[in-house]
Amino acid sequence: MLGMRRKDPAPATHFRSDRICRVNGELFFSTRENTLEGPFDSPEKAEEEIRAYIARMQLQDSNR
Numbered sequence: 329m330l331g332m333r334r335k336d337p338a339p340a341t342h343f344r345s346d347r348i349c350r351v352n353g354e355l356f357f358s359t360r361e362n363t364l365e366g367p368f369d370s371p372e373k374a375e376e377e378i379r380a381y382i383a384r385m386q387l388q389d390s391n392r
Contacts, residue, residue: 347359347378348371348374348375348378349364351364351367354366354367354368355367355368355369355370355371355373355374356368356374357374357377357378357381359381365377365381
């Protein structure tokens with residue numbers, strides 16, 4: 329997908345990947361900001377928190 333995020337200097341190709349991973353047996357998700365969020369009790373909870381994280385980041389961007 330060719331696109332440009334607000335902070336990107338130029339359009340680039342971005343590839344979606346599975347954001348949920350296990351670290352020492354615990355579930356986390358990775359962000360574009362290179363952070364690991366979690367741990368979560370289940371993949372469903374991690375997915376729910378991914379949606380909440382994206383909503384927070386979009387709100388933060390719209391307030392700038």
